[in-house]
Amino acid sequence: MTFLDSPGVTRRSARLLFINSTLVGSLFAYSAAYAQAPQTQIEEDRARLGNSTPLVEQIDPATIRDSERAQADAAEKAAGDDKLDTSGNLLGNMWGARSWMYKHGISFDIQEVDELWGNGTGGSASGNDGAGGSGTGPSYDGVTMPTLTVDTEKLFGLKGGLFNVSALQTRGRSISQDHLANFNPVSGFEADRSTRLFELWYQQSFLGGKLDVKIGQQDLDTEFLISDYASLYLNANFGWPMAPSVNLYGGGPSWPLSSPAIRIRYRPSEKFTFMFAAADDNPPGNRYNSTPIQQATGSISGYNSDPTSQTYDGANGTNFNMGTGALLMTELQYALNPQPADMSNVTKNPGLPGVYKLGGFYDTAKFADYRYNRNGGSLGAAVANATAATPQSDLTPRWDRGNWMVYGIIDQMIWRPSLTSARSVGVFVRATGNGGDRNQISFAIDAGLNLKAPFKGRDNDTIGLGWGIGRASSGLRQFDRDSQTLVQGNENHLELTYQAQVTPWMVMQPDFQYVWHPSGGAPDWTGLRRVGDEAIFGLHSSITF
Secondary structure, eight states: OOGGGOHHHHHHHHHHHHHHHHHHHHHHHSOGGGOOOOOOHHHHHHHHTTTOSOSSOOSSHHHHHHHHHHHHHHHHHHHTSOOOOOTTOTTTTTTTHHHHHHHTTEEEEEEEEEEEEEEOSOBOOOOTTSOOOOSOEEEEEEEEEEEEEEEHHHHHSOTTEEEEEEEEEEEEOOHIIIIIOOSSOSOTTOOOSEEEEEEEEEEEEEGGGTEEEEEEEEOGGGTSSOOTTGGGOOSGGGSSOHHHHHHSGGGSSOTTOOEEEEEEEEOSSSSEEEEEEEEESOTTOOSSSSSHHHHHHHHHHTOOOOTTOOSSTTTTSOOOOOSSOEEEEEEEEEEESOOOSOGGGOOSOOOOOEEEEEEEEEEEEEEEEEEEETTSSBHHHHHHTOOTTOOGGGGSEEEEEEEEEEEEEEEEEEEOSSTTOSOEEEEEEEEEEEOSSSOSEEEEEEEEEEEESOSTTOTTOEEEEEEEEEEEOHHHHHHHHHTTSOOOOEEEEEEEEEEEEEETTEEEEEEEEEEESGGGTOBOTTSSSBOBOEEEEEEEEEEEO
């Protein structure tokens, strides 16, 4: 019996669910008269940073949707009316259907993302789909996400309530999985092919919007660990960073997966925001090969390998796993010089805005150790000396209780020519750190420089140059030494990108990335040489129907 089979784990999850339900019930008992329409995290950050963030934030389709809605809300406020703005939708008003739904508090959106990628050099042969060939060549991936949102005040008078349900249809192939062997995909939109439920939650605000609670199936990377300036970039590390992506089970409750969760957000003033979430840590509920070390030993010990851990248990997104561990996550935000809503009437310079965030998480589950096997011996040495007669326990990692990570984020505008100018320069820095015995990545940092409105008449365009590095953990490096393979170190990636608004409903984004030492110099399919440095070209399109 493994820790995942333990009935005690299920009882702990049940107690957590009971506590969460009791808390939510108490909050709902509070007078709804003090509630107001909830604001998304994307909309809040955009306001605090003076609309200097990218027009479309590219963390996942949900942040694209929230970006488009924030843009439409801003247009409505500028016009001074409450009329629905459908200029940002390809299908417009849908022959009056959208206006009718809007009057009753119902919104229906469809986000469409399509990408073409090509690797010009380096990489590794395609083996995950059984094909041969080199590490170069073209690749396509695409996502369609319909979302239905209901404002309960407009529908039946409950102030501050918001219901959301969305689905995903993902297709194509992951160039990172097939050819690149990176710590993190070069695109945050790569995913296993599937049609699945994405999110299903209800949010209620209280105290005039200062407090709101969200409960249900959630994707945490639309609110936690976000750098708004970094969300311009397409490399997945600039969205949900590489450390939680490769260290948590299935990457944790982040795109394209979600988990049952409760999220509490408290904003006592426009400068401070506090958030806390308790979620299941393992969205697909996979028992084996949900972490890289299990994949490394799985083919030898007989487990079935799934590198992205998305299409085994819960492939359709409706298993609502609650039987593994709890991911407890918190974040404190401070807004420096939050900007007025209307800059045209400002008489005193409010200063250059910035948003500073500190946070971390703790995962209560058990994690596979990189150094030791179940018998206390060297896991790497057991892999190196494996034979047909090797006991399976020698090839099974030791289980370590708990996992943690801390992080810090800075988004800071450093220049703008005038208070009312759309042009601005912003910088971002984000760093993560965690333990090394049960994780693949122990330290990572990314940073970049964005220029908003780079050309006259292109107020919604942004050009950016970003860089990041990820450090293989001490446990992974020791496993490599003991297993007598090439020892992994640092992976560096550089990205140059330009986001252009072609029409109000379409954004195009040409992109170039260069990756040094993919996965810190991991061996290629031969096992004898390292994966070569990669020069990757991409074209991304985002359409709102």
